[in-house]
Amino acid sequence: MQKIIEIYDTTLRDGSQAEDISFSVDDKLRITEKLDELGIHYIEGGWPGSNPKDAEYFKKVKKLPLKNSVITAFGSTHRPKIKVENDSNVKSLIASEAKIFTIFGKTWDFHVTEALKVSLEENLELIFNTITYLKKYAEKVFFDAEHFFDGYKDNSEYALKCLKTAEEAKADCIILCDTNGGTLPAEVAKIVKDVRQSINVPLGIHAHNDSDCAVANSIVAIINGAVQVQGTINGFGERCGNANLCSVIPNLQLKLGYRCIDDYKLKKLTEVSRFVYEIANLIPFKRQPFVGESAFAHKGGVHVSAVRKRPETYEHIRPELVGNRQRILVSDLAGKSNILKKAEEFNIPLEPNSLEVQAIVDAIKTLENEGYQFEGAEASLELLFRKTLGLKRKFFDLIGFRVIDEKRKGDEPTLSEATIMVKVGKNIEHTASTGNGPVNALDNALRKALERFYPELKRVRLKDYKVRVVNSGKGTASKVRVLIESGDDEDVWSTVGVSENIIEASWQAIVDGIEYKLCKEKIKKGEI
Structure with missing residues (x-):
């Protein structure tokens, strides 16, 4: 039987603390619905005591008919010198009516004395009082052991004492946090293993990515006994971000055999990743593992020849498992295998040993030498195929x-x-x-x-426009490459133009975008 790992998403709270990201209440509700579709176990909606927006979210989220996810509310241990029942943050948590509360508390003695400015013993009381009190108002209380790994390395006895206190207060899960993101995987493995021998409460991992190890740290924590992973979609988060659930989930499920979400829901991973990018108004990272547009893209002729025979020759998993797809890129590195594969995608009949294949390869290499790039302009590439083969119609x-x-x-x-x-x-x-x-x-x-x-053009809109200098050494006389993204109600396509004149380069890309649309309409009607 597969071991189940709980997935705890904090995109709406920790993720929203990233630079350049600000979610409205409606944004957060839409993301909540998507995470629920994905099958995430816990969705941290925010910190209701910190701002009115999060308080409003908890009122509205109750109306969503969630099927898979449980909403959690985030907060801190009660403030020193204030009784737990009188603490405004604690009251806000209770008012949120969330079924689960996640409380963070200090576990690094340095933070206790320097940041919180209380005694080590008083900090233990804050942890115990808060968890014990909130247990009356929630189905579960999770304890985020803030700065635990740094605290353990500095004073393991006190860090463990904080966890023991949370255990005595009946915390349902204790999450070990690498808050500064500086711990390395070997350290995480050893520390989690040590903690597991002392603590009987289920453990979780909350890793930040400041050393680019958040995903690896999350995985080794699970291997060594943790049962809950906290992270964000696309790794959003403060500073360098949090553990990226778009990598953590497939690594655990497809590589290590753990059960995180249903297999058919895992196929929604790429869709959810790009949805969250869209809501955050950020351009998706093309080279993001598993879900990025380039994650299963092949350019070199040797690679393409191999994956056409057996995809696993250059793919570590089948992209369909995470809702992504294999892409064959065509450039001046392209061989005949790339051309034949793209022809299949474009539904253009092409004989493997025909002169037309070499003609297309030569045309692409010539144009790329002039500054064209077709990897991000597949509509222009398809038109080039059709032009070379005498299949392109002039409109x-x-x-x-x-x-x-x-x-x-x-x-x-x-x-x-x-x-x-x-x-x-x-x-x-x-x-x-x-x-x-x-x-x-x-x-x-x-x-x-x-x-x-051509009345169908009334639905076409120019969606994006990018300019790149091709030969920067010539200053304002440089050749430029223009990439244009066009779209209608059903599809989006990209085209390219190159010239020393930016208007001419733009004209080429605009014309390709219109001709591509008209060409597709004629194909749809069987007229080409």
């Missing part, structure tokens, strides 16, 4: 365009206007449009000119 011809930027006063924004003339069949369309900058004006003008002939 319009450009007669000409003009873009004007005008600034009338120093303190007023620049005005951008684009005029364009295109030919669609025998029809000539001449129109103009303004925009938030020259690229946006040009994009608006082109779609305005084409929408009469």
Whole structure:
């Protein structure tokens, strides 16, 4: 029988303390629903005594029909010189009506005397009183032993005495915290093993990532007897972050055979990771293990040739197990295997030994030498395939365009206007449009000119725009690469353009984005 490991998520509390992250109450409720779908055992909703937003969250979260997760409320031991029943933070915890409370307390003697400014004995009383009192109001009380590993290394006798006190107060789980994130895996393994011999209460691990060891520390703690892991989605958290549950969960479940969540729910991991990035308004980290867009991406021809035969040759797990997918990248390193695999993805018939395969390889290498990069612009890559194979249809011809930027006063924004003339069949369309900058004006003008002939373009929007200098040594005369992300109600696609002129590079990417959309519509209708 698989050993069950409890997953405790603190994205909404510890994760929200990260720089550049601020969740609204609605954001926190939406993330809660996603974590519940994933099958997380405990969701730490926040610290109700610290701010009105968290207090509001606990009122609203009661209305969510959660199926898998239990909401926990976070707080501290009661303040010195104030009775536990009179402490405002303790009262706020009780008022939250959460089923589980998680209380942190000092276990490093240095913190007790220097930060908390109380005696070592008084700190033990704070731990005991708070846990004992809150046990009357909750199904469970967890004790986060703050700075435990540093405390144990400095004064193991006192650190263990703090845990013994929590045990005597009937804490349901004692979580060993590497609050400064400086402990290494070998130290964690030894200390958890030592603690396990002295403490009978179930143990947990709460690791920070300041030494880039939070995931490893969490795993070795479980191997050595801990049964609960605290962490955050995507490793969000203060300073360098917390243990990343998107790595901890699959490592424990797929590599070590522990039971964290149901296998079919594990397939939602990538979706949940990207959802939390979106709510946090952060760009997903492409190279994030397990769930990143590049986690199962293959570029070298030797690698691609191998994974086409047996994926495990260069993949440590099957990406589908965590809801991700294998990606074959095409670049100037590409061999024929890359091209054939991409052709399969694009549903383009291509014979392995045909001259067209080499023609595509040569075209890609030539363009990448000029500064193009297709790894993040697969829509442009598919159009290149179709063009090389004679499968690309022309939807319009450009007669000409003009873009004007005008600034009338120093303190007023620049005005951008684009005029364009295109030919669609025998029809000539001449129109103009303004925009938030020259690229946006040009994009608006082109779609305005084409929408009469291709009404499906009315749903297309330019979603993202990135510029990268290709040869930086030439200063303002440098060649630039423009990546544009376009999308409609159903799909998102990326295109690329390269030129010494940023408007020309943008034009190339805009045109590819529109032609890709029109091409897909024709394929859908069976007209190509």
